[in-house]
Amino acid sequence: MVVKLWATRVTRGSAHGVTSRVLSDDEWQRNARLRRLEDRELFVTAWTLARTALAVELDVRPHALVVDRVCRLCGDPRHGKPWLPAAPHVDFNLSHTAGLVVVAVSTVGSVGVDVELADQDLSRLRHLILHPAEEAADDELLRYWVRKEAVLKASGVGLSGSMLDLDLARPPDEIQVLDLLLGPGAAGFVGALALRSHRAVALEWWLAPWHSAGSPGGEPPW
Ligand SMILES: CC(C)(COP(=O)(O)OP(=O)(O)OC[C@H]1O[C@@H](n2cnc3c(N)ncnc32)[C@H](O)[C@@H]1OP(=O)(O)O)[C@@H](O)C(=O)NCCC(=O)NCCS
Numbered sequence: 001m002v003v004k005l006w007a008t009r010v011t012r013g014s015a016h017g018v019t020s021r022v023l024s025d026d027e028w029q030r031n032a033r034l035r036r037l038e039d040r041e042l043f044v045t046a047w048t049l050a051r052t053a054l055a056v057e058l059d060v061r062p063h064a065l066v067v068d069r070v071c072r073l074c075g076d077p078r079h080g081k082p083w084l085p086a087a088p089h090v091d092f093n094l095s096h097t098a099g100l101v102v103v104a105v106s107t108v109g110s111v112g113v114d115v116e117l118a119d120q121d122l123s124r125l126r127h128l129i130l131h132p133a134e135e136a137a138d139d140e141l142l143r144y145w146v147r148k149e150a151v152l153k154a155s156g157v158g159l160s161g162s163m164l165d166l167d168l169a170r171p172p173d174e175i176q177v178l179d180l181l182l183g184p185g186a187a188g189f190v191g192a193l194a195l196r197s198h199r200a201v202a203l204e205w206w207l208a209p210w211h212s213a214g215s216p217g218g219e220p221p222w
Helices: 025-032 037-058 123-129 138-155
Strands: 002-009 091-097 100-106 111-117 175-179 189-196 202-207
Touching: 002 037, 002 189, 025 037, 037 091, 037 100, 091 138, 100 111, 100 189, 111 138, 123 138, 138 175, 138 189
Parallel strands: 002 202, 091 111
Antiparallel strands: 002 100, 091 100, 111 189, 175 189
């Protein structure tokens, strides 16, 4: 069993190389509401990559995919984990941070992914991250953060859920947590993936289609 990971670096201007007609009207409207150019570039790249990955998985055109954002936990239309009503057996999740986008696609179980810039000191948030049974040095806290955010994203709760209640040695609902082994193309980032399945899985990296020689986005991040 595999979970597919699609990733790309995002650098200033790189969205020019990826922008295509794949985003939905709703996504373009959300993009237009972002004030900073960097955020718009990240958003367009992320959703172009997500739609590309899902289109490959389902053998459809990227623009034809209907993505719902209604929260399946409480019905709120705004904060739900994006999902595909026409293909509920395919779960996906994306994470973007300044300079990097990762999209996970799973047919094995619900998936969550988180990537963050590695150069962050989370020591002041220690009391919000660690379960009472967990111990970690300050420089391990970011690793705990991405693992736990990935778990909370897999279930759709997101950061409205509590990291404190989550003991990574005993994750709920058969969730397994895997660290992302990012390569030299993504030095300076950490990431983790959470998957609701007891089956052994391999992570399979896929190349964004615009990663040809000399393309924007630079070196692939693995
Ligand atoms: C989901 C969440 C953790 C993402 O945080 P983040 O670190 O800023 O962002 P990331 O880049 O890692 O992930 C963002 C992506 O996660 C996805 N996402 C959004 N809501 C999500 C949710 N509830 N669960 C899982 N993934 C979610 C989206 O694709 C989003 O990207 P987009 O906004 O460009 O579409 C955060 O937005 C959150 O906690 N939202 C609130 C969820 C909530 O209120 N739940 C209540 C359940 S009743």
